[in-house]
Amino acid sequence: MATPLRRDGRDAHPDRDHPAYRSTALRHPKQPLVPLHDPETELARPFLGAGPVAPLDHDLTAQHDGPPLGERIVVTGRVLDGNGTPLAGQLVEVWQANASGRYAQAEDRHDAPLDPNFTGVGRCLTDAAGVYRFVTVKPGPYPWRNHDKAWRPSHIHFSLFGTAFASRLITQMYFPGDPLLPYDPVMQSVNPGARERMVASFDLEATVDQWATGYRWDIVLRGPGAALFEEGEG
Amino acid sequence: MPGQALTPAQTVGPFYGFALPYPGGPVVVEGGELRLSGAVLDGAGDPVPDALVEVLQADVRGRLDSGLFGRCPTAPEGRFAFTTVRPGPTADGCAPHLAVIVHARGLLLHLHTRVYFPGEPLNAADPVLAKVPDARRGTLIAAEAEDGYRFDIRLQGPDETVFFDV
Ligand SMILES: [Fe+2]
Numbered sequence: 001m002a003t004p005l006r007r008d009g010r011d012a013h014p015d016r017d018h019p020a021y022r023s024t025a026l027r028h029p030k031q032p033l034v035p036l037h038d039p040e041t042e043l044a045r046p047f048l049g050a051g052p053v054a055p056l057d058h059d060l061t062a063q064h065d066g067p068p069l070g071e072r073i074v075v076t077g078r079v080l081d082g083n084g085t086p087l088a089g090q091l092v093e094v095w096q097a098n099a100s101g102r103y104a105q106a107e108d109r110h111d112a113p114l115d116p117n118f119t120g121v122g123r124c125l126t127d128a129a130g131v132y133r134f135v136t137v138k139p140g141p142y143p144w145r146n147h148d149k150a151w152r153p154s155h156i157h158f159s160l161f162g163t164a165f166a167s168r169l170i171t172q173m174y175f176p177g178d179p180l181l182p183y184d185p186v187m188q189s190v191n192p193g194a195r196e197r198m199v200a201s202f203d204l205e206a207t208v209d210q211w212a213t214g215y216r217w218d219i220v221l222r223g224p225g226a227a228l229f230e231e232g233e234g
Numbered sequence: 235m236p237g238q239a240l241t242p243a244q245t246v247g248p249f250y251g252f253a254l255p256y257p258g259g260p261v262v263v264e265g266g267e268l269r270l271s272g273a274v275l276d277g278a279g280d281p282v283p284d285a286l287v288e289v290l291q292a293d294v295r296g297r298l299d300s301g302l303f304g305r306c307p308t309a310p311e312g313r314f315a316f317t318t319v320r321p322g323p324t325a326d327g328c329a330p331h332l333a334v335i336v337h338a339r340g341l342l343l344h345l346h347t348r349v350y351f352p353g354e355p356l357n358a359a360d361p362v363l364a365k366v367p368d369a370r371r372g373t374l375i376a377a378e379a380e381d382g383y384r385f386d387i388r389l390q391g392p393d394e395t396v397f398f399d400v
Contacts, residue, residue: 172244
């Protein structure tokens, strides 16, 4: 029998119905979700057959002939489960816009330059202490059409699995002191107590002298635990 | 015991297509005889062209330890398709099924659903299907199609798919 996951703390996640982010209007279910307690399948661990992680997959500045434009940064932190246990060997997938705020995807029509030396996709595995580390450039903010003068704050998209399909997480990491954060309905969809957990810290230890500034960001996924059901859940 | 506070989820956004899909992602089992296809639709019945569908399933003997997983981005018409095998029943007494996660632009936290198979006698005793109101159970059952099975995912609306709080 699969190990159950803790069910507490999930109110950290945003409500799927968030009118200020207009695209949620037709894309959130209106019927109540059906509770599924300790299902074998969703507690199993998926195997991502994307091939082995290559040595340079974690370095987004070294995937082309030359270095990309922008502010070189190191982004590092630990992947933990909800009990504080570091998760070793975790695949971490990231993607981001370039320093000008443009994605290397054809559908992105933002009038900012592409950088031939930057794709903005990285992968790595956490080490024995649950630590991941990427080298990249700080992504630029970019406009979108959600509302008048809508600009997304600088962010890096993260994708992780944890130990099970049920601990899956896709999220975004933000940068400290970004003046756009209070105006971003995506970031603001998360309740105030949990919001700052998506913001990295500037970190001197991760900073490399004469080379790159460092940011630290820990990620916490659902961990194993007794099936403590939340009040009113049944 | 108080837990470590969880990291909140955020939408996959519109521009993951150059990053998350990978060659062979929609092939859960190489050479599998089962084709599962469908579309993701929004509350107006319009296709969702920027969703990402992920599946996890047991092997033909109902075992989950090989972690059979697939990932498929939706095309402009909202379509996705997987190549796989029909899973066996799992140890918890569930009828053959695939677990499904849907990510999309406009979806701040992904959704879980399941695909079951039509005409499967074990469906009647499945403990998960049993929890679903009769009128909505059909949204979890794939339809037979010319080339395999079809499973549409309706995020909202009159035939809204059943989603699970896992
Ligand atoms: Fe983005």
